[in-house]
Amino acid sequence: MPVSVLIGAQWGDEGKGKIIDVLAGDADVVARYQGGNNAGHTVIVGGKKYVLHLIPSGIHSERTTCVIGNGVVMNPVQLLVEFDGLLDQGIDISDRFEISSRVHLVFSYHCAIDSMREGALGDDLIGTTKRGIGPAYADKVNRVGLRGADMLKPEKFARLFRQNCEAANKILVANGAAALDVEAELKEATAAAARLAPFVKDTAVSLNKAVRENRNVLLEGAQGVWLDIDHGTYPFVTSSNTGVGGACSGVGIAPMHIQRVIGVLKAYTTRVGSGPFPTELFDKTGEDIQRIGHEFGATTGRPRRAGWLDAVATSYAVMTNGITELTVTKMDVLDTFEEIKICTAYELDGKTIKEVPADIEDLENVKPVYETLAGWQEPTNHCREWSDLPVNAQRYLKRVEELVGAPVKIVSVGPDRAETFKVRQD
Template sequence: MPAIVVLGAQWGDEGKGKATDLLATTDTIDFVVRTSGGHNAGHTIVVNGEKFATHLLPSGILTPGATSVIANGVVVSPDALFRELDSLIERGVDVAELKVSANAHVIASYHATMDKVTERFLGKNQIGTTGRGIGPAYADKINRVGVRIADLFDEKILREKVEAALDVRNHLLTKVYNRRAIEVDVVVEELLSFVDRLRPMVCDTSLLLNRALDEGQTVLFEGAQATMLDVDHGTYPFVTSSSPIAGGVCTGAGVGPTRIDRVIGVIKAYTTRVGSGPFPTELFDEDGIELQRIGGEIGVSTGRTRRCGWDDA
């Protein structure tokens, strides 16, 4: 069973990280792969009584012998990546086996700025974004003005792409939102500061994973967010900006659908949701408060209290 997908089947926070960790500790997993989302995800894992929280990194980063992969479908904040890595290194975790796709798109500081400004501008129609720049980074990807990890290694290309991305954005910031324009030089300098540390991690992860599957190695694809937050099949527009379903794994990792051997959907006995959007079985009474308390329902990434309700089959 070389290719396994673990997905959330509700609105997230079902325990995917725990499921991934349980599968990865069987000594049969060679690769653990993130294929969508960014550091808006949050997975909590307990190892030998010690609690770890991962956001951008795959949960497999805590599994000795497994190679962790951030694939092409993920949007990567280098700043968030290295903060998370440093936090794990301080706690004695070996992170040397991390691989990052050269084709993954970069979340720059201006993405987070636009995310927060536009969300506030929506007023009562706010989506409930984490404000971390995930949506604007995916928007740049679709608009073909995105910066990819590979672009960081060529300053000329990087500068051209940042200029293109900021051209319209600065007009919006200054003329619509009454904010200060973002300087191209500042963004380029910040992104170039990550290059030396990133270089040894970057590779063609699609080629890496397909070769691993050809060799009969076991690859665990770890979902972020969940089915009901899918941009096509979730409760639109209160969804994430990527495709966290099984089909999204194939495009997000660069492997064909015929290579997937098993898909595991994770649910919990009740349902939770972070942020805005419909929730038909939400509880507003003492039962809802009690579920929050017993389940410790606080978002790993956002720190926001999760909305709680009965399971909705």
């Protein structure tokens, strides 16, 4: 059975958590491969809302093992908050939960450094969540980070924590910020590490065993490909590889095993935080999309910027990640619009281009070239198969397929798990 990877094909917040939840019913393992608790996946089942930040979205399938892979940067304290929150809601995953022994850890000193640096940028801020993700990845690259395996050795854990926290304090104080209480922070981190230690194992071994046994393995990404540290709108990106390449390195599964890459995109486009956004709308239409779509971040509550679907950016995501199929979410948000637009090209310095400029200043200056389609102006949240969709909604999805170069296989017409269906086209 091939390994499947689910990625965001835009700037994140595409509804990946919901789709993972839908697919997890057939999955033996769901593994998160990058990012940290700067991402939020919202799952709604039977009208009940669950917001996950680190734990993979396979929590509702009792057959599914949830894995935090080595490519993630994991905050032990915040993971326990999430874990205990699920217990309070009657969900216990303790017998089907694994943490990579190679996962890098996020602590309070990372968050303090993140907040200090973001604050110093003033109007030029990146728009991070201040959850310490970038500084933790920096420690990883600088080869000074703590990892999951260190939670199994209390003395080593304490020594490395003190060393790193004291080094962070020097940076904080030098920049006018308050120093952290090293021993108080260590006490909290140590308690969290002790509770999580039983879940630590070499997950690359267990995941590859699952592959050999022909079990259904689903790899879950966070954010979206346009926030990828290499291919995204740098420097307004996250600190990890959000695409399919990050999946291989982030869990330790070879590329040859991946045969299905599911790209999730909204029927329109949103973006949280700073950075270029070619199709962003600053008029009533943009406000209507934001309001109807309840576009506020699951992790931060920040309002998301909204605009029309960008087929230029999405086709690049399809190309660079080998996306084999698309899932389109929030189709219902467009139900009331008389006309719907898709960006099919950009104009830059008087020339029409169909590629995404790498230079951030060029990308900020492009003007979208739109194709206008007729809206369907009727509800879609009752639809449960392709033939239920209004004709103009079908035409819209077919045009998206043509423009971005991948077939639509799943459509979501509402926030609940039941408001999702697989597409069957002739």
